Amino acid sequence: MTISIWRYSHLALAVSSFVFIILAAFTGIILAFEPISNQIQLYKVSGFDEVTLAETVQHLKTNYLEVIDMNVDVNDFVSASVITEEGDAETFYINPKTGEKLGELIEKAPLFNWATSFHRSLFLKSTGRIFVGITSFLLFLIAVSGTVLIVKRQRSFKRFFGKIVNENFSQYYHVVLGRLSLIPIIIVTLTGVYLSLYRFDLLPKETLIQNVNYDEISETPKRELKDQAIFSDTKLSEVRSVEFPFSDDVEDYYTLQLQDREVLVNQYTGEVLSEAKYPLIAVASRLSINLHTGQGSILWALILAIACVNILFFVYSGFVMTLKRRKAKLKNTFKKDACKYVILVGSENGSSLQYANMLHKQLLKLGEMSFIAELNAYSTYRSCEHLVVITATYGQGDAPENASNFENIFKTIKTEKAYSFSVVGFGSLAYPDFCKYAFTVDALLQTDPNAVQLLKPFTIHNKSFEAYTKWINSWSKKVGLQIQLPGDALVESNKRKRTFNVVQKTITSDNPDDTFTITFKPKLGFSRFKSGDLLAIKPQANSAERLYSIGKVNASVFLSVKRQELGLCSNFLNDLKVGDSLKARLIKNKEFRLSKRTKHVLMIANGTGIAPFLGMIDQNTSAQKMQLYWGGRRKASFKMYKDIIQDGLQHNKLQKLEIAYSQEDEHKVYVQHLLERDAEHVAQVLKQKGVIMICGSIAMQKDVLLVLEAICERHLEQPLSVYKNKGQLKLDCY
Numbered sequence: 001m002t003i004s005i006w007r008y009s010h011l012a013l014a015v016s017s018f019v020f021i022i023l024a025a026f027t028g029i030i031l032a033f034e035p036i037s038n039q040i041q042l043y044k045v046s047g048f049d050e051v052t053l054a055e056t057v058q059h060l061k062t063n064y065l066e067v068i069d070m071n072v073d074v075n076d077f078v079s080a081s082v083i084t085e086e087g088d089a090e091t092f093y094i095n096p097k098t099g100e101k102l103g104e105l106i107e108k109a110p111l112f113n114w115a116t117s118f119h120r121s122l123f124l125k126s127t128g129r130i131f132v133g134i135t136s137f138l139l140f141l142i143a144v145s146g147t148v149l150i151v152k153r154q155r156s157f158k159r160f161f162g163k164i165v166n167e168n169f170s171q172y173y174h175v176v177l178g179r180l181s182l183i184p185i186i187i188v189t190l191t192g193v194y195l196s197l198y199r200f201d202l203l204p205k206e207t208l209i210q211n212v213n214y215d216e217i218s219e220t221p222k223r224e225l226k227d228q229a230i231f232s233d234t235k236l237s238e239v240r241s242v243e244f245p246f247s248d249d250v251e252d253y254y255t256l257q258l259q260d261r262e263v264l265v266n267q268y269t270g271e272v273l274s275e276a277k278y279p280l281i282a283v284a285s286r287l288s289i290n291l292h293t294g295q296g297s298i299l300w301a302l303i304l305a306i307a308c309v310n311i312l313f314f315v316y317s318g319f320v321m322t323l324k325r326r327k328a329k330l331k332n333t334f335k336k337d338a339c340k341y342v343i344l345v346g347s348e349n350g351s352s353l354q355y356a357n358m359l360h361k362q363l364l365k366l367g368e369m370s371f372i373a374e375l376n377a378y379s380t381y382r383s384c385e386h387l388v389v390i391t392a393t394y395g396q397g398d399a400p401e402n403a404s405n406f407e408n409i410f411k412t413i414k415t416e417k418a419y420s421f422s423v424v425g426f427g428s429l430a431y432p433d434f435c436k437y438a439f440t441v442d443a444l445l446q447t448d449p450n451a452v453q454l455l456k457p458f459t460i461h462n463k464s465f466e467a468y469t470k471w472i473n474s475w476s477k478k479v480g481l482q483i484q485l486p487g488d489a490l491v492e493s494n495k496r497k498r499t500f501n502v503v504q505k506t507i508t509s510d511n512p513d514d515t516f517t518i519t520f521k522p523k524l525g526f527s528r529f530k531s532g533d534l535l536a537i538k539p540q541a542n543s544a545e546r547l548y549s550i551g552k553v554n555a556s557v558f559l560s561v562k563r564q565e566l567g568l569c570s571n572f573l574n575d576l577k578v579g580d581s582l583k584a585r586l587i588k589n590k591e592f593r594l595s596k597r598t599k600h601v602l603m604i605a606n607g608t609g610i611a612p613f614l615g616m617i618d619q620n621t622s623a624q625k626m627q628l629y630w631g632g633r634r635k636a637s638f639k640m641y642k643d644i645i646q647d648g649l650q651h652n653k654l655q656k657l658e659i660a661y662s663q664e665d666e667h668k669v670y671v672q673h674l675l676e677r678d679a680e681h682v683a684q685v686l687k688q689k690g691v692i693m694i695c696g697s698i699a700m701q702k703d704v705l706l707v708l709e710a711i712c713e714r715h716l717e718q719p720l721s722v723y724k725n726k727g728q729l730k731l732d733c734y
């Protein structure tokens with residue numbers, strides 16, 4: 001699949017450095033805990049910020065025989081190297097307010113020692129340091145290319161932190177965490193590169209120059225430390241270290257390392273003999289070390305640790321996405337001009353490609369000549385009789401990456417003979433321009449005089465396999481083929497099957513629509529499923545699984561099934577009798593579960609789509625406000641659901657029931673008509689954070705969504721996608 005130069009760079013950089021990145025991130029997590037463990041040691045005294053340098057130096061001079069130096073570290077712990085009254089040379093933490101010993105210096109734990117060496121050089125000395133420096137730079141480039149990809153995805157810089165639709169775990173968190181970790185990662189990589197350059201002396205040299213005029217040094221006027229301005233006016237928090245005079249000789253002075261400069265001070269008079277600002281390189285090096293290691297700040301160290309964990313996640317999720325994209329490869333057996341069927345695909349992340357490949361493979365299996373290509377590779381197809389375009393939509397109704405040039409190429413190509421075309425759009429209702437690019441392609445194809453539209457553009461929300469199967473059925477009927485998709489590949493996981501006993505079943509002939517309800521009790525009392533989940537049934541050992549939306553009624557699995565004349569699974573279920581058992585899989589369908597926190601839910605269904613809602617009504621113990629709009633053909637169609645509904649109404653589990661019959665009166669009434677009639681009420685449900693759930697046929701879903709879109713625009717002045725993004729619209733149509 002063609003990918004953009006930015007995505008390619010992002011991927012190539014990641015592939016070339018991921019082993020080093022993993023090692024650096026892993027050791028980085030360990031090292032982030034070093035400054036944290038240091039800081040939680042209690043060597044910082046209260047009121048530290050108020051202590052003056054004069055106070056501490058005086059205490060040190062009084063308490064010890066000799067003082068060599070004193071240091072203040074990033075944690076504000078003060079240490080001193082002294083000769084004690086007993087004549088021992090010692091270095092320890094002191095209380096700056098008294099000069100007394102507080103404790104021994106913190107020794108670096110062996111784990112941190114190990115991690116530091118590994119993180120810096122992978123135990124490979126200079127060679128390792130070079131690798132680590134390069135890895136740091138590559139990670140910086142990965143962050144930059146990732147930023148460009150996010151900007152492109154969001155279609156503008158301004159929307160960089162805008163909402164991301166959660167369609168896929170890896171992709172969603174790769175982007176969301178990528179944005180959050182961007183700044184820390186850029187800082188940690190740039191400082192890493194800087195420290196490597198510094199270590200290898202590749203930065204310009206700047207040295208600190210001090211000029212002491214030894215001829216003018218004088219012992220008078222002698223002053224007490226507290227009267228020497230440089231000591232009494234300097235707070236300890238401004239000091240990095242103090243080197244004490246080596247002897248009483250007036251030419252030996254104090255060397256004060258302050259935060260921004262070095263000052264040399266006459267030990268008798270307190271006169272500043274010389275002072276110099278640190279060179280920029282030294283300041284930058286110190287800042288780099290602090291930013292890179294998190295020294296001195298628990299918060300920053302924690303941010304760095306989280307960024308390192310995120311880096312490990314990016315490696316994982318990046319590879320998951322790449323493998324998914326690579327899985328969707330295009331393979332042709334025949335030449336483009338020899339094929340009767342041509343499938344063109346517009347895809348960015350590979351899922352539409354997988355679906356298109358399924359059709360391509362099934363056509364080849366049936367002995368048909370099929371050719372598959374990306375939309376950007378559009379060309380002449382001499383033997384093409386049926387063109388199928390399967391395309392996703394990106395941005396604001398734009399083409400996916402591998403279809404970006406299709407419109408231009410299309411305009412340059414002249415077809416020579418008649419062909420049929422059908423367009424399938426993959427998209428998501430979470431975006432305002434649902435499957436818009438599919439409609440663009442359809443309109444474009446209509447401009448070709450040789451092209452005849454075989455089917456209207458068909459839209460698929462959230463990669464619904466059921467919806468795609470439905471389209472395949474319509475299309476294959478039109479072209480005179482019998483295509484059966486190997487659904488297992490997409491929907492079947494390795495989860496184990498359970499045994500269910502049939503405890504209730506209605507008789508199909510009692511219902512005017514050839515529909516029945518059937519209830520299964522899971523064996524061994526299994527009850528960890530919810531209304532809205534799916535039951536996957538294989539009617540025969542080698543057939544594809546069929547999925548049914550279930551209701552949980554009386555802790556059992558409740559299905560409503562329409563028997564199809566030639567339907568393998570519906571007839572298999574219809575032949576079951578009370579007492580029979582069945583092996584099937586329960587699939588969690590999180591997207592169509594009803595949260596207990598939802599206060600108000602408006603349920604819309606037609607036909608057998610009522611099943612999950614009957615379960616939700618039956619389970620409604622938390623006083624949720626439930627309203628049901630159901631569409632059926634005749635009054636008799638409703639009979640088999642009546643008991644559960646009446647029980648719901650009686651016990652106030654269901655507050656409102658609206659039914660639309662399409663074949664009872666002269667005028668056909670459908671659910672969307674009732675919704676239109678109750679437009680203000682529907683708008684109120686959304687406005688008050690209620691949820692709308694739709695279950696049933698795709699055709700009904702389409703009509704209902706059009707009405708809901710219009711209601712949102714008219715009454716709420718917002719597109720429906722806003723509510724979809726907030727989780728207030730849940731769909732399960734097939």
Ligand SMILES: Cc1cc2nc3c(=O)[nH]c(=O)nc-3n(C[C@H](O)[C@H](O)[C@H](O)COP(=O)(O)O)c2cc1C
Nearest residue numbers: 347348349350351352392393395427428431434435
């Ligand atoms: C950044 C982004 C933008 C999208 N924009 C739209 C859109 O405008 N309209 C739409 O219907 N779907 C949109 N989608 C959903 C995709 O079209 C849908 O997930 C599709 O199945 C992806 O197919 P692919 O994996 O073949 O690229 C968008 C998805 C992403 C990640």
